[in-house]
Every structure is written in structure tokens, then in C-alpha cells.
Amino acid sequence: MTLTISTPLYYVNDKPHLGSTYTTIACDAIARYYRLEGERVLFITGVDEHGQKIQQTAQLKNINPKEHCDLVVTQYLELWKLLDIKFDRFIRTTSSKHKKFVETFYKKVKESGDIKQGKQQGWYCVGCEEYKDIPKTSEAPICAIHQKKLEWRDEDNLFFCLSNYQEQIMALVQDNSFIRPSTRRNEIINFVSSGLRDFSISRQNVDWAITVPDDNSQTLYVWFDALLGYLSALYPDENNIDLASLDNLGWPAHLHVIGKDILRFHAVYWPAMLLSAGLKLPKQVFGHGFLTREGQKMGKSLGNVLDPKDLLMKYDRDSIRWYLLSDIKFGSDGDFQESRFIDLINNDLANTIGNLLNRTSTMSRKWFNNKIPLIEKDNPDESIISEYTSNIITIVKQAYLNYDFKLVCESIIKLASQANTYLNDNQPWTKVKQSDNLSDVSSIIYNVLETSRIIGFLLLPIIPDIGSKIIYQLGYKEIPNTWNEELSWGVLQPGANLPKPYPVINKLERE
RNA sequence: GUCAGUGUAGCUCAGCUGGUUAGAGCACAGCAUUCAUAACGCUGAGGUCGAGAGUUCAAGUCUCUCCACUGACACCA
Incomplete structure (x- = not known):
């Protein structure tokens, strides 16, 4: 069975920002975790390209909308490449595959x-380009933002009968496995219980959109179009677009990861649309939090927007991933603080994890002829560290399943600290001076090499580069595709060659 | 305005159904140490748990009031 996981389809109004980067990194970690578990994963990302706003932005730049979209899409693809995001599908809502699908889907919903x-x-x-929630009866209301008169609009549109699905949606959002984290569930339940109203799915004066199949005077509203990207992405090409084949292509999705702002679209509108088309519902929708920067909201007016590309010029991608996933509880809002960023990278990655590997590998090479030591007898202390490790593995795996990256990172750090303490307690550098203790020393070193190896594997979904470096430095020629066989004690071959270690990450200087 | 949530050490946060001297990580101070990326380890200092009142033998944990911040209250993504 395929596990389909998606990011939102990002609106290409502007270049990618830190928020979409955060979402995408989280999804990538989830996808990598499942792949290591041996699951067949389909990781979908993409872009939402239609709508009046894009039309307008393009106009301002004096280019046509398609050119604008192409440009922004290039920026997205470039960023995902820099971050080593291993997505399987990148869907563009301007693709012919998508258009064909939207038409098919629309027909089915209409038939229903x-x-x-x-x-x-x-x-x-x-x-604002939006309808204001102001009573009909008000006279000459004024937009609070623009201080301009509002127009009364009365437009013939097509509506989707959301109200037909009141009970089914209510049941869905009350199911406590659907909306994650659970703290966001209430809002949605309140919203649904206030009564679902039908919503319009077409516009009359927006050209940059998909034309309504049976009414070419109107175009489909962006949301209706964009959500369908999760489905159109599943088809390998534009041939054989039919709803029946979705079952074999990875639907229903296992998880939609989204920002908390668009939870309602994914937890209410989207499932209703699927029900109408007779399709299965996604298993989970996860709404993560927003990022601030040094305590302030990021925004153009404040001029404090943090461009992910700039970040990548300064820091490597694993540092960024580590910071975002380890310091911010997934689901909650978070604050990006540069000094904290530097502290965490130096402490966690360089000092605790990196140095552990480095000191152990160096000892092993120095005293055991550049090899992993041969174990001559059982070390009575082995069970202490190996049992600790096995407990951490259990915790980490469970935490990955709960998308609790913070707990994952914290637990791995604990394991590394435990290994550092174990070394200090056993002092192999003292014991090695007495030749009759050599067998003790070999066991101690082996135990810590093993622990480091497992740390390397556990880190792979979060920081693939550093995880891989650790694994390579322990003598692996390639990184295994799955980890279940690797996550057991005693995989390293005693007597195998140990390459010369090098820092898995360099420390960052504080400015 | 209505509803919901948050407010715990300098910083980021844990604290389940109320129960011994309120916890972790970072930052800070001291000790120790050299296998290692001036790293690791150990110890310590740090909080009247937003304010006030109440219930209770006992409240960060329950109730009420107030203050501050955040979010939702339908078509901006």
C-alpha cells in the first residue's frame, strides 16, 4: 500500500518563504521516516497557480501570468533542490493533466x-479583492483597510452544496484521528456545528483560471481547483484520467500537512468535495503553527521577512532542518531566533553528537589499528548502554509516528549524552595504559561506536546529510534504504576498517 | 462583541485526573579532565508558577474576577 503525503500546493503569488519551507521540510522528514520503515511513499508537493491575484501580480510585472508562474515555480524547485527535499510529485495546477482532471471531477460532482x-x-x-462580512442593509460601507467605498456585488455563480454533507463532515471532524494536533479540532467542530453553507466555486471576471466545463462564461474559483491538485498529482500523465483508477495510484492520502490557516479548507470543504465525487477521504490533516522572527511577526511592512535562500547562504541545510524541527514543537507556533539557532547547532550537532563520533572513532583508530575493535569478552557494562539505546529507539520511532520531531531530537540528544557520560565513567583512555585492560577498552569503544551508528540512523529523517556522514564514518559504503535491520545492537563488524573521521558539522561563529 | 487557547527560571518550553524542598534544555558560575570539534562529564545559582480572591488538611494544578497576548467567528491564499 502506498502512503501518500502532501504539502499544500503553494500559491505562487510570490517567491517561497520560510513558512512553506518549514512545512516542506517537515513533510520531507515524515516521508523519509516512512521510507526507512520500508513503506512505499508518495510525497506530493506543488503549486497553486490560478486566481486573480496572480493575474494582477503578473500584470504589474508586465508579463503574462504563465511567465510569472514559470518564474516562481523555478524558484520553488531550486529551493527544494538546495534543501534536498525528496518529493515524488510536483503538481502544477496549470498543467494539462490537472485541467483534465478538474473537468472530470467537476462532472462527477455535478452528476451527484x-x-x-x-x-x-x-x-x-x-x-482587498474580497467580500466583506458586512450586513446587506448597511449604507455605503467603507473598507477598514483601504478606506474606500465598498461595491455591492451581485454575481451569478455556481455553488457547491456543502450543506448536503453536514452530518458526514460533523462525524469526520469529531473523529479524533482526523484533525491533528487535537488542539485545533475544536475550532473546526465549532465551525461545522454552526451550520455549513454552500460556497461558490466559480467567478465571472477572473480569466486566469480553469474554465467551467459546461459554462465558458465563468471560471472555477481557485480553491476548488487547487485542492484537486492532490488528486491530479497522482496520475503519471494526462492519459487515462478517470476517478476509478485513483485507488491504485495512492489515494486516499495518508496525511495532508498544512499551515493552520488553511485547516478549514482541508478538514471541511475538501472532504465534502471528495464525498460528492464518491472518493475516499484522507486519513489525517495536520495543521502546523506559524513562525515569527525574533518575537515579531514576519511581514513586508516590517521588512523582517526571512528569506530561506538567504538562510541557506549562511547556514547549511541540515542546521536549518535541525533548528526548525528540534526547537519548535510541530503544531505549535515558533519563534526563529538566530542566537538560539547558533547555540543549538553548536551544542547539539557539533558538541554532543559530532564530538561523540569524533572522539570515539579517533580512540578506536589509535588503539586498534584504524579498525573497529575486536571484542574479546562480554563487557558487563554493555547491557547498560545497549538497553538505553533500545529504549530510545522505541521512543524515537513512536515520536516519528506522532510527528513529534521535537521529542525525536531530544531523545537522540539524550542518547548521545548518555554515551558521552558512559565514556567519561569508563575512561578508556586511562584503561588503555594498562595492557591487561585492553579487552575492556575494546568493549567500551565498540559499545559507543554502536551507539553512534544508531544515532546516525535515527537522525536520517531529520538531518539526512549529517546522519549519512555519521554512517559513512563508521565504515558503511552506502546508506541502506531501510533501517529496521540497522536499528539493532551489534551490527558493526569487529575488525572492520574505520575511515579517518572529520567533523560532521563545523561550529558556527556568533556575530 | 461571542467562543477557544495561552501567560511557569534570562531564553524555549515540560508539569496527567490537586499531595513531600516546582522540572528539562540553552545561557550563566564553579569543579574536574584530555580520547575528542577549547569539546565531553559533574556540581551549582536562577522562579511569591500573569494579578487578586475563593474552595480544600493541601493548588502551578479546581472555581470566580481582572490584566496581557494569540486564534476562530466562511469564500485573501
Whole structure:
């Protein structure tokens, strides 16, 4: 069975920002975890390219919308490459595959009787490009943001009959495995229990969008179009687009990872659309938090937006991944603080983990002829460290399953600290001076090499580069695709060659 | 405005159904040490748990009031 995991399809109004980077890194870690577990994973990401805003942005730049989209898409792909994001599908909503699918899907929903004519009425601000929630009866209301008069709009649109799915959606959002983290579930339940209203899925004056199949005077509203990207992404190409084959292509999705701001679309509208089309529902929707920077909201007006590309110029990708995944509880909001960033990288990655490997490998090579020591007898202390390690493995695996990356990282650090303490307690550098203790020394070193090896594997989903470096430095010629056989004690071959160690990460200087 | 959530050491946060001297990591101080990336290890200092009142033998943990911040309250993604 395929595990399908998705990021949102990012809106290409602007270049990628730290938020989408964060989401994508988290998804990548999840995908890597499942792959190591031996699962067949389909990791979907992509972009949402339609809508009036994009049309307008392109106009401002004096290029056509497609050119604009192509440009931004290039930036996304480049960033994901720099971050070594191992996605399987990248879906563009302007692709012909997607268009074909949207038409197919629309027809099916229409056959189900869930599309009707309606009127979209309301006070509309041209500046905001949105309808304001202001009573019909108000006279000459003014937009609070733009201080301009609002227009009364009364537009014939197609509506999706969301209200037909009130009970089913209610049951879905109350199921405590669907919306994660659970703290966000209540909001959605409140929303649903206030009564679902039908929503419009078409627009009359937006050209940069997919045309409604049976009414070329209108185009489909971006959300209706964008959500369908999760499905169109599954098809290998634009041939044989039919709903029945989705079952074999990886649907239903195992997990949609999204920002908390778009939870409602994914937990309410999207499932209803799927129900209407007779398709299965995704298993989980995870709404993560937002990032601030040095305690402040990031925004253009403040001029404090942190560009992921700039970050990558200064720091390597694993440092960024480690910071985002280890310091911020996945699901909660987080604050990006550069001094903390530097502290964490230096302490966790360089001092605790990197130095552990380095000191152990050096000892082993120095005293055992550049090899992993031969174990001559059982070390009575072995069980202490090996049992500790095995407990950590259990905790880490469970934490990965819960998408609790913070706990994953914390537990791995604990293991590394434990190994450092074990070395200090046993002092192999003292024992080695007395030749009759050599067999003790070999066991001690072997135990810590083993621990380091397991640390390397456990780190792979979070920081693949550093995890791999650790594993290579222990003599592996290649990184195994799955980890279940590796996550047991005693895999390192005594007597095998140990390459010369080098720092898995360099320390960062504080400015 | 209505509803929900948050407010615990300098910083980021744990503290389940109320119960001995309130915890962790980072930062800080001291000790120790050289196998190692001036790293590791050990010890310590640090909090009237947002404010006030109440229930209780006992409250960070329950109730009420207040203060501050955040989010949701339908078509901006």
C-alpha cells in the first residue's frame, strides 16, 4: 500500500518563504521516516497557480501570468533542490493533466447533484479583492483597510452544496484521528456545528483560471481547483484520467500537512468535495503553527521577512532542518531566533553528537589499528548502554509516528549524552595504559561506536546529510534504504576498517 | 462583541485526573579532565508558577474576577 503525503500546493503569488519551507521540510522528514520503515511513499508537493491575484501580480510585472508562474515555480524547485527535499510529485495546477482532471471531477460532482446556480452577493472591496462580512442593509460601507467605498456585488455563480454533507463532515471532524494536533479540532467542530453553507466555486471576471466545463462564461474559483491538485498529482500523465483508477495510484492520502490557516479548507470543504465525487477521504490533516522572527511577526511592512535562500547562504541545510524541527514543537507556533539557532547547532550537532563520533572513532583508530575493535569478552557494562539505546529507539520511532520531531531530537540528544557520560565513567583512555585492560577498552569503544551508528540512523529523517556522514564514518559504503535491520545492537563488524573521521558539522561563529 | 487557547527560571518550553524542598534544555558560575570539534562529564545559582480572591488538611494544578497576548467567528491564499 502506498502512503501518500502532501504539502499544500503553494500559491505562487510570490517567491517561497520560510513558512512553506518549514512545512516542506517537515513533510520531507515524515516521508523519509516512512521510507526507512520500508513503506512505499508518495510525497506530493506543488503549486497553486490560478486566481486573480496572480493575474494582477503578473500584470504589474508586465508579463503574462504563465511567465510569472514559470518564474516562481523555478524558484520553488531550486529551493527544494538546495534543501534536498525528496518529493515524488510536483503538481502544477496549470498543467494539462490537472485541467483534465478538474473537468472530470467537476462532472462527477455535478452528476451527484451537488452543483447549483446561486448568487454571490455582498460588499466587495476591490483593493482587498474580497467580500466583506458586512450586513446587506448597511449604507455605503467603507473598507477598514483601504478606506474606500465598498461595491455591492451581485454575481451569478455556481455553488457547491456543502450543506448536503453536514452530518458526514460533523462525524469526520469529531473523529479524533482526523484533525491533528487535537488542539485545533475544536475550532473546526465549532465551525461545522454552526451550520455549513454552500460556497461558490466559480467567478465571472477572473480569466486566469480553469474554465467551467459546461459554462465558458465563468471560471472555477481557485480553491476548488487547487485542492484537486492532490488528486491530479497522482496520475503519471494526462492519459487515462478517470476517478476509478485513483485507488491504485495512492489515494486516499495518508496525511495532508498544512499551515493552520488553511485547516478549514482541508478538514471541511475538501472532504465534502471528495464525498460528492464518491472518493475516499484522507486519513489525517495536520495543521502546523506559524513562525515569527525574533518575537515579531514576519511581514513586508516590517521588512523582517526571512528569506530561506538567504538562510541557506549562511547556514547549511541540515542546521536549518535541525533548528526548525528540534526547537519548535510541530503544531505549535515558533519563534526563529538566530542566537538560539547558533547555540543549538553548536551544542547539539557539533558538541554532543559530532564530538561523540569524533572522539570515539579517533580512540578506536589509535588503539586498534584504524579498525573497529575486536571484542574479546562480554563487557558487563554493555547491557547498560545497549538497553538505553533500545529504549530510545522505541521512543524515537513512536515520536516519528506522532510527528513529534521535537521529542525525536531530544531523545537522540539524550542518547548521545548518555554515551558521552558512559565514556567519561569508563575512561578508556586511562584503561588503555594498562595492557591487561585492553579487552575492556575494546568493549567500551565498540559499545559507543554502536551507539553512534544508531544515532546516525535515527537522525536520517531529520538531518539526512549529517546522519549519512555519521554512517559513512563508521565504515558503511552506502546508506541502506531501510533501517529496521540497522536499528539493532551489534551490527558493526569487529575488525572492520574505520575511515579517518572529520567533523560532521563545523561550529558556527556568533556575530 | 461571542467562543477557544495561552501567560511557569534570562531564553524555549515540560508539569496527567490537586499531595513531600516546582522540572528539562540553552545561557550563566564553579569543579574536574584530555580520547575528542577549547569539546565531553559533574556540581551549582536562577522562579511569591500573569494579578487578586475563593474552595480544600493541601493548588502551578479546581472555581470566580481582572490584566496581557494569540486564534476562530466562511469564500485573501
